[in-house]
Amino acid sequence: MCKADLEAWQKVNAETVLATKYTVVDLEAGEHYKFRVSAVNGAGKGESCEVPASIQTVDRLSAPEIDIDANFKQTHIVRAGASIRLFIAFSGRPVPTAVWSKADANLSLRADIQTTDSFSTLTVEECNRNDAGKYVFTVENNSGSKSITFTVKVLDTPGPPGPITFKDVTRGSITLMWDAPVLDGGSRIHHYIVEKREASRRSWQVVSSKCIRQIFKVTDLAEGVPYYYRVSAENEYGVGEPCELTEPVVATEEPAPPKRLDIVDTTKSSVVLAWLKPDHDGGSRVTGYLLEMKQKGSESWIEAGQTKQLTFTVEGLVENTEYEFRVKAKNDAGYSEPREAFSSVIIKEPQIEPTADLSEISRQLITCKAGSTFTIDIPISGRPAPKVTWKLEEMRLKETERVTIKTTKDRTTLTVKDSMRGDSGKYYLTLENTAGVKTFTVTVVVIGRPGPVTGPIEISSVSAESCVLTWKEPEDDGGSDITNYIVEKRESGTTAWQLVNSSVKRTQIKVTHLTKYQEYSFRVIPPSPPSRPEVYSVSATAMAIRWEEPYHDGGSKVIGYWVEKKERNTILWVKENKVPCCECNYKVTGLVEGLEYQFRTYALNAAGVSKASEASRPVVAQNPVVKHFSLAANNNTYFHLYPDSPGPCAGKITVSRVTEEKCTLAWNMPEEDGGAQITHYIVERRETSRLHWVIVEAECQTLSHVVTKLIKNNEYIFRVRAVNKYGPGVPLETEPVIARNAFSECHYFHSASEFVDYFS
Numbered sequence: 113m114c115k116a117d118l119e120a121w122q123k124v125n126a127e128t129v130l131a132t133k134y135t136v137v138d139l140e141a142g143e144h145y146k147f148r149v150s151a152v153n154g155a156g157k158g159e160s161c162e163v164p165a166s167i168q169t170v171d172r173l174s175a176p177e178i179d180i181d182a183n184f185k186q187t188h189i190v191r192a193g194a195s196i197r198l199f200i201a202f203s204g205r206p207v208p209t210a211v212w213s214k215a216d217a218n219l220s221l222r223a224d225i226q227t228t229d230s231f232s233t234l235t236v237e238e239c240n241r242n243d244a245g246k247y248v249f250t251v252e253n254n255s256g257s258k259s260i261t262f263t264v265k266v267l268d269t270p271g272p273p274g275p276i277t278f279k280d281v282t283r284g285s286i287t288l289m290w291d292a293p294v295l296d297g298g299s300r301i302h303h304y305i306v307e308k309r310e311a312s313r314r315s316w317q318v319v320s321s322k323c324i325r326q327i328f329k330v331t332d333l334a335e336g337v338p339y340y341y342r343v344s345a346e347n348e349y350g351v352g353e354p355c356e357l358t359e360p361v362v363a364t365e366e367p368a369p370p371k372r373l374d375i376v377d378t379t380k381s382s383v384v385l386a387w388l389k390p391d392h393d394g395g396s397r398v399t400g401y402l403l404e405m406k407q408k409g410s411e412s413w414i415e416a417g418q419t420k421q422l423t424f425t426v427e428g429l430v431e432n433t434e435y436e437f438r439v440k441a442k443n444d445a446g447y448s449e450p451r452e453a454f455s456s457v458i459i460k461e462p463q464i465e466p467t468a469d470l471s472e473i474s475r476q477l478i479t480c481k482a483g484s485t486f487t488i489d490i491p492i493s494g495r496p497a498p499k500v501t502w503k504l505e506e507m508r509l510k511e512t513e514r515v516t517i518k519t520t521k522d523r524t525t526l527t528v529k530d531s532m533r534g535d536s537g538k539y540y541l542t543l544e545n546t547a548g549v550k551t552f553t554v555t556v557v558v559i560g561r562p563g564p565v566t567g568p569i570e571i572s573s574v575s576a577e578s579c580v581l582t583w584k585e586p587e588d589d590g591g592s593d594i595t596n597y598i599v600e601k602r603e604s605g606t607t608a609w610q611l612v613n614s615s616v617k618r619t620q621i622k623v624t625h626l627t628k629y630q631e632y633s634f635r636v637i638p639p640s641p642p643s644r645p646e647v648y649s650v651s652a653t654a655m656a657i658r659w660e661e662p663y664h665d666g667g668s669k670v671i672g673y674w675v676e677k678k679e680r681n682t683i684l685w686v687k688e689n690k691v692p693c694c695e696c697n698y699k700v701t702g703l704v705e706g707l708e709y710q711f712r713t714y715a716l717n718a719a720g721v722s723k724a725s726e727a728s729r730p731v732v733a734q735n736p737v738v739k740h741f742s743l744a745a746n747n748n749t750y751f752h753l754y755p756d757s758p759g760p761c762a763g764k765i766t767v768s769r770v771t772e773e774k775c776t777l778a779w780n781m782p783e784e785d786g787g788a789q790i791t792h793y794i795v796e797r798r799e800t801s802r803l804h805w806v807i808v809e810a811e812c813q814t815l816s817h818v819v820t821k822l823i824k825n826n827e828y829i830f831r832v833r834a835v836n837k838y839g840p841g842v843p844l845e846t847e848p849v850i851a852r853n854a855f856s857e858c859h860y861f862h863s864a865s866e867f868v869d870y871f872s
Contacts, residue, residue: 116144116166128152144168175256176204178249186261189298190239192268192349200249200260201231208253214245241268241295241352270345270352271295273304273326278341281445282365283395285331290343290355292326299347306330311338311360333363336395364395367441369451375437380461382427387439387451389422396444408434408456429459466494466543468524468552476553479591480531481726482560488526488539490552497521498543505537531558533588559591565619565636576628582620583636595723597636599623604631607825614717642673642696642713643807644726648839652705652735658697661804662715662722670804672716675700680708680730692716696804703733758834758841759784761793765832765846771853772824778816779832779844788836795819800827800848822851 113136114121124136139145148162179201190196202208210232212225219225222243224235236243244266250259274291281287292301304323307316308330319330333339338360345352371388378384390398403416403424416426416437429435435457438450469491470476480486492498500519502509509526511517516527528535541552566584573580585594599612599621612623612634626632643660650656661670672692676685677700688700688711703709708730715722762780769776781790795809795817808819808830822828827850831843 113145113147116146121148142168173253173255174203174205176202176208176251176253176258178202178251178258178260180260187263187265189265189267192240192266192297193238195235195237196239196243196264198234198247198249198262199231200233202251202258203230204251204253204255206253208251208257211250211252213248213250217242217245239264239266241266241271241297244268244295244298265298267298267349268295269350270297270299270301270347272353272355273343273345274355276341276343276355276357278361280329281361281363283335284333284363285329286333286339286341286361286363287327287329288341288343289327293345293352296345297347297349297352299349301345301347303346304328305344305346305351305354307342307344307354308333309340309342310334311340316342335363338362362396362444364393364443364445366446367394367398367443367448368392369449370401370439370441371451373437373439373451373453375453375455375457376423378457378459378462380431380459381429382425383429383435383437383457383459384423384425385437385439385453386423390441390448393441394443394445394448398441398443400442402440402442402447403437404440404450405435405437408436413438431459434458462495463547464493464495465548466492466498466545466550468492468541468543468550470552470554473554477555477557479557479559482531482533482558482591484531485527485529486531486535486556486558487528488541488554488556489523490525490541490554491523492543493522494543494545494547496545498545500524501542501544502526503540503542504535505540533558533560533591536591557591562586562590562594563588565597569634569636571634573622577626578622578624579626580620580622581634581636584619597621600635602633602635603627604633609635641723642715642725645675645711645713645728647711647728647731649699650731650733650736652733653703654699654701655703655709655711655731655733656697656699657711657728659713659725660807661696670715670717673698674714674716674721675711676713676724677709677711680710685712705733708732756786757839758782758786758790758836760842760844761832761834765830765844767830767846767849769818770849770851771822772851773822774818774820775822775849775851776816776818777830777832777846780815782834782841785834786836786838786841788838790834790836792835793817794833794835794840796831796833796843798829798831800829805831824851826851 113124125134136147144166145168146163146166148160150160151158188196188198202210207229210227212219212223212232212234219234222236224237226233226235232249234247234249244264247262247264248259249262250257252258271293273293276288276290278289279287288306290304302324304320304326305318306320306323306328308319309316320328330341339362340357340360342354342356344354368390370390373385373387376384376386385403387401400418400420401422401424402418403426404413405416405426406413417424426437436453437457438452440450441448473488473490478486478488492500500517502517502524509515509517514529516525516529518525518527524541526539536556536558539554539556541554543550543552563586565586570582571579572582581599583597596614597616597619598614599616600609601612601623602609613621616636623634642662645657645659647655647657657675659673672694673696674692675688675698677688678685689698700709700711710730711728713725759782762783764779766778767775768778777795779793793809793812793815794807795812796805797808797819798805809817819830827848829845829848831845833840833843835841
């Protein structure tokens with residue numbers, strides 16, 4: 113023979129083979145061999161005959177076997193604290209894999225396992241009861257597997273008994289039950305030791321030391337006191353580990369049944385139940401209630417639900433079906449006797465006429481200022497839930513950008529944003545269901561500036577020095593009574609109006625002290641108060657406020673303002689300044705830290721004092737929180753930046769599209785935002801003949817604005833301030849601008865100087 117990859121033939125048999133077959137031994141497994149045979153006689157060796165193909169040798173496979181001799185023992189008994197050694201020999205080709213296992217145990221934690229190709233040992237030092245049990249040894253290879261089981265008994269004290277349960281809890285006793293220990297320690301359990309402990313104490317008290325059954329009634333318990341219990345098993349080797357209740361149990365009995373189960377409400381598929389607490393709780397707190405129900409005529413009660421409250425809604429019921437209901441109270445001892453409802457109930461939707469509760473709206477009247485938001489919020493009821501319709505006079509209301517209507521089964525809310533005078537009127541709420549239709553009325557008055565007096569103004573009794581003016585009341589009084597009128601005059605050829613009288617109570621006045629042959633124009637104006645004050649600076653003891661001058665000054669220049677303050681939760685207004693302030697801002701001092709304050713102002717002119725302005729929003733007197741930032745430059749120099757209001761807008765304000773009544777302003781963002789995002793811009797105007805600035809737009813969100821309501825031929829200056837969360841910034845002003853149309857009128861000039869004077 114020779115290996116397939118070699119040509120070195122070698123003789124296999126040392127002696128002559130007389131048979132026609134031969135077994136070749138000592139070959140290498142997995143190698144390819146070639147074989148040839150030659151016949152021999154007296155004349156010598158003949159030609160060889162070669163096997164046509166090479167042959168690969170393979171290892172012979174055999175299933176695993178476990179070697180057991182006469183001394184083999186499958187049960188091993190050992191005392192606690194001693195060691196145990198299990199030995200097993202095995203064979204198989206290829207060499208099988210050996211594995212030791214034990215149910216519910218990780219042998220690598222307690223056992224030392226040593227395995228070779230022919231045997232394996234498992235050794236456990238210092239055995240305890242937890243090492244007792246069945247050990248399984250398994251060997252496996254490609255040809256099969258085989259297992260053998262060893263039983264190990266460790267002679268020790270018992271393990272803990274099974275979980276403790278209890279029953280028959282009364283005010284002075286409890287019955288405990290438990291299972292035998294899984295591990296008996298290799299010896300029969302003689303008896304059990306039962307102990308108790310008050311939850312507020314640490315010491316255990318033996319109740320029974322020789323309990324031979326797995327049930328025991330503990331008596332003489334203090335009523336209402338929570339107890340812990342534990343049970344230990346004992347065998348010939350001693351007392352084992354105890355099994356203890358994880359939660360204390362109160363010695364109690366079932367509570368009394370709940371009182372008075374009532375049917376509160378029904379729908380077509382549900383019922384609402386309510387009841388009262390039991391007269392006594394049986395010695396432990398009532399932890400919940402069990403609701404049960406059955407159809408009328410049925411004998412079997414079924415669970416309807418459980419709750420910890422004193423009300424419960426049972427759902428999923430069949431319409432027009434009659435049901436009976438009952439309730440049980442539950443405590444640590446169990447359920448009470450049931451309390452049944454006084455009568456059965458038929459499940460159906462009740463027919464209740466719709467209604468609304470307008471008691472929260474005084475005199476069914478709501479008053480608000482033009483531009484603000486008003487809300488009509490009305491609780492409603494009715495079964496089934498009524499359909500809701502809102503109308504303003506005869507117009508049905510629908511949701512728009514300004515109008516929002518939200519309705520639930522028990523409330524409807526109408527909200528109108530940016531209210532206008534046209535939103536005034538009677539609002540009709542109509543509720544409709546199958547039981548009826550009802551309509552309720554709420555009157556809304558939106559208060560604004562009064563409209564112009566109804567003209568024309570009649571002039572009579574004209575003389576050289578006087579005349580009589582007569583007019584009619586404005587068609588729109590602004591939502592409140594007209595208190596007085598302001599009458600002004602203007603000489604022909606001038607633009608300045610002069611005050612005649614600022615407190616005219618009637619719709620007629622005699623104007624005197626006129627100049628003979630002088631032509632006059634007259635106008636009648638209802639007066640207005642200053643704007644709502646704004647608090648723009650706050651500290652713990654002081655606040656700074658500002659406001660806008662009145663829309664109408666009453667024909668007489670405003671000479672000052674009175675400022676009043678009050679705490680938010682009081683109705684008493686207190687005058688703050690002892691002499692009128694001349695500017696539209698004022699610093700209020702002497703405030704108490706932590707209190708909320710509101711402010712209002714009055715305008716003062718030669719004719720007297722205006723009405724009070726609208727009160728400012730409540731503001732708390734407290735020091736502002738200022739954030740501090742530190743920045744490090746490359747040369748380790750530190751700069752400290754304190755957030756502030758923004759700087760002025762960059763560049764100049766562009767004024768374009770100037771007419772008699774309006775113009776367009778455009779500006780750039782400030783280069784310095786004060787360390788916070790720019791939220792909006794404040795746009796203001798001022799007549800060059802006056803010192804007071806008037807806010808045109810308080811919250812402009814863009815970089816341009818159209819200013820309206822300008823007076824023809826008046827000269828104005830405009831300014832813009834950026835605002836961040838720390839307040840308004842430095843203003844940027846325009847050059848003076850005259851409100852007039854460009855080339856809209858034809859003028860005739862008699863001289864060059866007149867032409868220059870006009871366009872200057």
